[in-house]
Amino acid sequence: MPTELKMPALSPTMEEGTLAKWLVKEGDTVKSGDILAEIETDKATMEFEAVDEGTIAKILVAEGSDGVKVGTPIAILAGEGEEVSAAPAAATPTPEANAAPAPAPQAAEPAPPPQAPVETPAAPATPANSPARQVGERVKASPLARRLAEAQGIDLASLTGSGPGGRIVRADLGTAAGGAAAQPAAAPAPVEPGDIPHEIVKLSNMRKTIARRLTESKQQVPHIYLTVDINLDALMKLRSELNAGLASRNIKLSVNDLMIKALAVALIEVPECNVSFAGDTLIKYSRADISVAVSIPGGLITPIVANANGKSISAIATEMHDLAARAKVGKLQPAEYQGGTASLSNMGMYGIKNFEAVINPPQGMILAIGAGEKRPYVINDSLQIATVMSATGSFDHRAIDGADGARLMQAFKRLVENPLGMLA
CATH class of the missing domain: 3.30.559.10 (Chloramphenicol acetyltransferase-like domain)
Structure with a gap:
């Protein structure tokens, strides 16, 4: 049965990487120890070695792709005697299933805190939602949560607290004081360069x-x-x-x-x-x-x-x-x-x-x-x-x-x- 080659974790902190370059192509025969690809982590470009021998039946992730999550199938390796032509069919659903988690975590993230799904649609209806929490002192929040929210421009009234008595604590602001509700605040305001000559440089993982x-x-x-x-x-x-x-x-x-x-x-x-x-x-x-x-x-x-x-x-x-x-x-x-x-x-x-x-x-x-x-x-x-x-x-x-x-x-x-x- 064809084997999925998955995006490896090349460091203890690596969660995703960039598939910088493929050093093999579909149909190539490889053996254990052969270098298959170069993968850019958050700190270095590292070589991805084959751990078994076989034939590269299908490349699932094109070189230059960034944000490839650890564990994502990136290629299919067919063993001796296995039909290369059959491998892509078996592999086809895999990348789709793997791509699905992108929206799935977003659906799963709001799901545990019931307030997220409720507040997302409620956001446009500010007049209906706002008055109940517009009075500043009625929003219960810890001092740390208030400081972080103020620093990042997060509206505490848009959050539901998980602390005692509905008190908003730091965890409610999400990772790095910015969960789903704080994402817009975490990103800097769009810059309008106007007529000034410029170029847009995409940030590397590093x-x-x-x-x-x-x-x-x-x-x-x-x-x-x-x-x-x-x-x-x-x-x-x-x-x-x-x-x-x-x-x-x-x-x-x-x-x-x-x-x-x-x-x-x-x-x-x-x-x-x-x-x-x-x-x-x-x-x-x-x-x-x-x-x-x-x-x-x-x-x-x-x-x-x-x-x-x-x-x-x-x-x-x-x-x-x-x-x-x-x-x-x-x-x-x-x-x-x-x-x-x-x-x-x-x-x-x-x-x-x-x-x-x-x-x-x-x-x-x-x-x-x-x-x-x-x-x-x-x-x-x-x-x-x-x-x-x-x-x-x-x-x-x-x-x-x-x-x-x-x-x-x-x-x-x-x-x-x-x-x-x-x-x-």
Whole structure:
């Protein structure tokens, strides 16, 4: 019997993807391990391998199709002795059945809360529906629900509460404070470019994910920002000496490699900051896995240097060079960019003096590195010229107290200004 090849989940968080390119065509014979297609996830373009041998009887999803849900049949594989011509007939109802869930969830979403089907048709009849709930104070809602509704332009009078006594709670607003009733508010108002020359650029899965996660982070995570100025002269001198010694091995350390090491060691020194907030629990990590922000075409990805506190700086440099190169061509595996205990974002190469980075949940902090520049600086009670860098830590205040964040920034500053401490 022909086998359905389904859209795979190429990462733990993947719900849908783009079938970027088919590498086979109908009638091709494939064996286990052959690459069938390239699939774009929210972070990378990954290869889809055959797990069995057979003949590609029918391609159900054309290349370039986006928003293909995980589990959707994308092709039919006919085994040895099976008639290829029979496979399409067997497969025909499958994509239709699979396409049906698009409206089905919409019907199913309103179904559990009875109010949705009632209010959808009632919306046009505002005069009949409005007066009963037009008096503001008569709409029972939690303070959080009111704030979120106000921020997103949601009319509380259009919702039915599921809390005690019909009280509207956050869950009634739906995912990301926007369910069926909030969808129009979640989308920005249509932009009319008028006569200005322009082009419309469709968002990639990566850009959609970045937009969603950063919005959630700023809405849900209370950020606290702590900044220190750091004298880089000793670190720059050490880097020059290390690079001279590593030249024969074709290894060149960047300032960023040293920052990764310094942050990792600081996190071990101040374990209160090497944590993740998990609702009613706090996860404390015993090693520092540093997610490093790398700009790639179409967005940003954060490959991870695992156990950075236990690795030599030369090992970190070699690993980061490989990770960054593969990140730019979309060849990272999910395990190489998912996870991490803290993040580092360096915009110094762009001449940015200081910035505040957005935390990457569920991590508890991210360190923003600015450019090193010549500044007046007090050294041994005398005003001198030094290469100074500003570093800003963003901390999840639910998990990390300000004093602990300050201790981490203090430890990071000490390690960078006395870099031999990182090598001990």
